[in-house]
Amino acid sequence: MDRQHGRPAGPPTWWRQGPPWWNRWDEAGDTRRWPWRSTLAVTVVVLVGSNFAAHAQAGERAPLDPFARALLLVGCALLLLRRRHPVLVAYGTALAAMVYLGAGYPYGPVFFIVALGFFSALAAGRRTAAWGAVLLLWAGHLLVAHWLYRWLPPSGDTSAPWGQELVIAAWVAAIVAVAELTRVRREQWDRERAERAQAARRRADQERLRIAQELHDVLAHSISVINVQAGVGLALLDSDPEQARTALTTIKSASKEALGEVRQVLDTLRTPGDAPRAPAPGLDRLSELVEQASSAGLTVTVEGRPPRLPPGTDLAAFRIVQEALTNVVRHSGSRNARVRLEHGGGAVRLRIDDDGPATGADAGGSGNGLAGMRERAAALGGTIEAGPRADGGFRVLAVLPLTAEPGEAEVEGRAR
Structure with a gap:
């Protein structure tokens, strides 16, 4: 009951906004919620999409096992920190994806995790960290696809064609271009908001x-x-x-x-x-x-x-x-x-x-x-x-x- 007004109390606030332990107190004294809704949606998309990718690439890449799913969950969980620690998220998601690909698991939505980490770091003004994480993942992929594949699963794997690298480079360039454009637009919006104020x-x-x-x-x-x-x-x-x-x-x-x-x-x-x-x-x-x-x-x-x-x-x-x-x-x-x-x-x-x-x-x-x-x-x-x-x-x-x-x-x- 609502003791002040004598009527049944409504649902608790965490019913709509999440439980209190999802919140934390920031340096400015304001409450900022963890982005758990979007992270949960990304996790579902990544896990379901990876299952489809594993079926499509059966026989070419290693099947998903508990370790693969654990790597995907770790990468998605890091996204909860993207507003507070964008540098950690950028390098952490890139490392999780590199281990995932090095273990021979199928290509798929794992790159989406890295893209979100890259976007978060770039939006926070950490351009060096964002570019460093992308280059780290790309360099790791080149090593795995053209040299370390001999000692890594799946057994009997061959070197990836260089044409595939061009496709990956095009995707990376597109992600970088969209991220940079988003950063520029955000800075422009911030300037316009400051001018209006x-x-x-x-x-x-x-x-x-x-x-x-x-x-x-x-x-x-x-x-x-x-x-x-x-x-x-x-x-x-x-x-x-x-x-x-x-x-x-x-x-x-x-x-x-x-x-x-x-x-x-x-x-x-x-x-x-x-x-x-x-x-x-x-x-x-x-x-x-x-x-x-x-x-x-x-x-x-x-x-x-x-x-x-x-x-x-x-x-x-x-x-x-x-x-x-x-x-x-x-x-x-x-x-x-x-x-x-x-x-x-x-x-x-x-x-x-x-x-x-x-x-x-x-x-x-x-x-x-x-x-x-x-x-x-x-x-x-x-x-x-x-x-x-x-x-x-x-x-x-x-x-x-x-x-x-x-x-x-x-x-x-x-x-x-």
């Missing part, structure tokens, strides 16, 4: 970078608004309760919007294959940015109309303007900012100006916000120029192409 890691890194940028932009802007309004509310709590109430209302609205956008970003982690529940922001929401900046005490003037942009470019443009206005709120002594939108010549230009002066040591643009803006623009093939103006203000100038590079546009487009 590297590409998957690269896509994951790009996705993590995108999510980090989204969270930074959303939280930096919203928390800046909340910080300013919290200061206003504390300052006016006693002298002007109505204005303090307005500040708290703004804090509630900004925090609610921030939570919604953070939830939207995190949804892409929970259900990466599903469409997001809400569309990603774009320049069509520029008026919301202006309203939020106004609630933080910043007057924003917009020049130009937002153009229709591709999804990835639209999101990047919105985040760049959002981050630039956030920096004005946090680092500029000016309470006025200007946003100018221009498009033409296959690009959209965003210019955000404030009249300064800077209020912090990092107002020159060494923070993560400007770095994130540059990464967004670079991902789309665009540029960002940010720095102080000669008159004491600060300017952010972004140029984004209307058609992004295919690979990067796909990464940005998944944010929608």
